Amino acid sequence: MMRAMFLQAAALCVLAAVAPTAVAQTRWPNGAKATVVLTYDDALASQLDHVVPALDAEGFKGTFFLANVQQAHVDRWRKVAAGGHELGNHTVFHACSKTSYPADPRYVSEAYTPASMLREIEQQNVLLHALDGRQSHGMATPCGQSLAGGADYLDDLRRARLVTYVRGVVDTPDDARANVAKVDPMHIPARGFGEGATAEKMIAYVREAEQGGGWAVFLFHGVGGDYLAVPDAEHRKFVAWLAAHRGEVWVTTLQGALDWAKAHP
Numbered sequence: 045m046m047r048a049m050f051l052q053a054a055a056l057c058v059l060a061a062v063a064p065t066a067v068a069q070t071r072w073p074n075g076a077k078a079t080v081v082l083t084y085d086d087a088l089a090s091q092l093d094h095v096v097p098a099l100d101a102e103g104f105k106g107t108f109f110l111a112n113v114q115q116a117h118v119d120r121w122r123k124v125a126a127g128g129h130e131l132g133n134h135t136v137f138h139a140c141s142k143t144s145y146p147a148d149p150r151y152v153s154e155a156y157t158p159a160s161m162l163r164e165i166e167q168q169n170v171l172l173h174a175l176d177g178r179q180s181h182g183m184a185t186p187c188g189q190s191l192a193g194g195a196d197y198l199d200d201l202r203r204a205r206l207v208t209y210v211r212g213v214v215d216t217p218d219d220a221r222a223n224v225a226k227v228d229p230m231h232i233p234a235r236g237f238g239e240g241a242t243a244e245k246m247i248a249y250v251r252e253a254e255q256g257g258g259w260a261v262f263l264f265h266g267v268g269g270d271y272l273a274v275p276d277a278e279h280r281k282f283v284a285w286l287a288a289h290r291g292e293v294w295v296t297t298l299q300g301a302l303d304w305a306k307a308h309p
């Protein structure tokens with residue numbers, strides 16, 4: 045009897061030790077095991093051509109971070125916003141470090157100061173407002189970098205309240221089991237999918253989040269075109285899988301996930 049009780053107690057201890065990472069951290073709507081956020085950077089034509097129709101066909105809403113917006117696409121982006129997708133700030137000119145890729149020297153982050161970068165982010169908010177009529181927007185840092193003239197501008201950006209959140213380009217295993225209400229909005233994780241990405245790999249990321257009760261924030265660039273491109277067929281296969289698993293996975297915008305988590309801590 046004593047031995048049985050001891051074993052039971054030991055088993056409970058093991059459970060207790062495992063529990064903090066095994067239980068659902070955020071109460072997602074309709075008992076969903078995890079939330080999936082689909083984000084697309086750089087205002088690319090292949091997103092308008094392939095992503096928006098694929099998401100619309102299933103009623104899913106994505107998050108599109110716009111930079112270097114082409115005049116010819118203004119009406120299309122306006123329709124994307126009217127369709128319920130989220131438009132986010134990715135700065136006007138997408139300045140990254142000059143070591144990232146060859147760029148006009150006036151539009152590398154070394155040529156900026158934190159103040160001039162914030163000014164640019166504020167200006168991009170004006171374009172976003174003209175496109176979607178919204179007063180506030182989230183942001184993704186170009187290249188996942190938050191340096192201007194060598195200084196990190198995130199604290200200035202947080203104080204200025206110009207954006208509601210800042211998404212980066214990396215995630216950790218802990219993010220899949222995050223209590224999303226407690227995530228620092230200035231450091232939103234994301235996992236990038238590019239050339240060679242398969243629907244299978246994308247689904248595996250969702251499974252990680254399901255096991256952790258957290259979220260999976262996807263980062264895409266081109267889809268079936270442009271650069272860092274995921275094949276359109278693989279992206280469609282993944283969207284079809286999400287549609288077939290609506291009961292267990294909630295697909296929403298990044299702002300939508302953050303707002304829900306905050307309202308249901």
Ligand SMILES: [Zn+2]
Nearest residue numbers: 085086186187
């Ligand atoms: Zn970008």
